[in-house]
Amino acid sequence: MRQSNAYVLLFTAAMTIIIGGTLSVTNQVLKPAQMRSIELDSKTSILKAVMTINKGDDVLAIYKSQISGLVVDIDGQNIETDAKGAPIFADKVNILRNYKKDPKDREYPVYKFSSADNPGGVDAYIFPLYGSGLWNGIFGYVALEKDLNTIKGVSFGHVGETPGLGARISSPEIQDRYIGKTIFDENGTLTSVTMLKGEKRDPSAFGPHEVDGMSGATITAKGVNAMLDQYLHSYEKYIKSIKQQEEI
């Protein structure tokens, strides 16, 4: 009886229902906590580009009151809906998926940051980035000051760079090197900021568009340079349009 076809079918049907039920219930119960974790994670990365986040900070509240997002295309024009006609939100844009598209077709989120004592004004512009490191993807955010020229800060992450070498890009030590560097030269040409090869450790040795490199992590550094360069050029039209507006 135990081995008969009817029993096998009955057993498998029972198993399917029990398993399906258990997993569905778990999913429903845990979903709010999961969504919150994911939201917390991405919003913390965005904020890290402009401020230091400490353990007890209420990231979601800070983000809500100080960050506003919009999406633009390669020409700097606002995009309200995506390809399917649904409304588009800056934090819902999938950067990895967009990275695979041609730069002309991508959706480019922009986050405007207002510091605590300047609600309503814009103190920084934050742009998401994506690129390829040595092993896998590298990503992050670059924040520009109001003048849209000086870097306020960067925050980098990586999928699987080598700890102690390429993985250093997510350490404050490396990220702090970008603070204060400018992306436009005296003639107004966008030159981005380049990480040099090798590591001199003497901050005065670098120009306004250069930062010290990472010893032993040249390929990752090249990836970071390419990433910054490509995305800053993609946002260039948007940056120029904001600058024009300011001058009016």
Added chain:
Amino acid sequence: MSTETLERAPVKEKEPLFSKRRKKIFSDPLNDDNPITVQVLGICSALAVTVQMKPTVIMAVSVVFVIVFSNLITSLIRDLIPNRVRIIVQLAIIATLVTLVSEVLKAYNYEMFKVLGAFVGLIITNCIVMGRLEAYAMGNSPKDSIIDGLGSGFGYAWIILTVAFFRELFGSGSVFNYPVFEKIGWASFPTNGLMVDSIGAFMVLGVLIWIQRTKTGYVEH
């Protein structure tokens, strides 16, 4: 099915929870019959996550959880499972438990979830879990199966934690992200890039197996 029929008195006594037999079920996989070094199971995910101690601890806890509960569940329904779908049922039980672990991790420790990534799902294909179900849980009582699960789980855990300890110490100069060498005054400790890499893992594990097998006297032919 217990094989200890010799000492049975005419009136069947309840076996104490920590009987000698049960202790052996627990202790065998820790050393003599270690799932990784002797049975050659569960190597896959063992090596990839052992770059640092923290993810390794999460991995060890998750694996122990999955082995123990899949052993328990399988043992409870072992008389109900039709023979023809045995393997599939076992896989389904394991996959469900791993999904539970993954969902909980995603909700409450997203950072570790990102670090471990696909390797949480790969617990399903961890040969140790399937191996214990087939070799033990299918034919033994739930209580014994739990003990066997704990034994195999801990046997696996101590090996990967040891490998992780050395890999993090020599590869990144830290333990649990605490910069050990910096604190003892040797800030320019030359961290060994190989240790962080797959190669270091293979080497450390190979040496660990050598030491462990020499001590237990197990020789493979």
Added chain:
Amino acid sequence: MELLSLGIRSVFIDNIIFAYFLGMCSFLAVSKKVSTAIGLGAAVVFVLGITVPLNWLIQEYVLKLGAMSWISASFEEIDLEFLQYIMFIAVIASMVQLVEMIIEKFSPALYGSLGIFLPLIAVNCAILGGALFMVQRDYVLSEAAVYGVGSGAGFALAIVALAAIREKLKYSNVPDGLKGLGITMIITGLMGIAFKSFIGIAL
């Protein structure tokens, strides 16, 4: 060109054994003879080459958020990703069953020599791993197919190479504690270093 680069990367640099340690169990057990290793390698290429794109289709059209909107617009909000492990494993197990039946029919000799290891491909970390990495890296269908065949080829290459070395190792004097698993681990580590030499190659 991107696809070719991805393929070469999956075989040499992103090698599923040397870079991610997946598939070690059958790798260690079957790599004693070159002939069985070739058989297993071929089976893995076939299984990976089919299951990765197949799982991609399931992920894209059944599992992820809004995947089933092709059935009905009201399914836009449904996210079945929590069923991912179960579905992938089911697809893989069925596929392996199919491969087993095909091999038994066309080459009973190979079927005999592979023995228990053929059904064990289903629980081979490499197969599930391939599918999970494909999801993590957000490949499109063409990339998924190339990645599947590529990682299978990488696995096959590694296992045949290791088998060749182990056959020669039979004539060496390995200390007792290292015999078998220990020395294999160390050899695999050394092979891994050799494969690292492919890193700088850009296509």
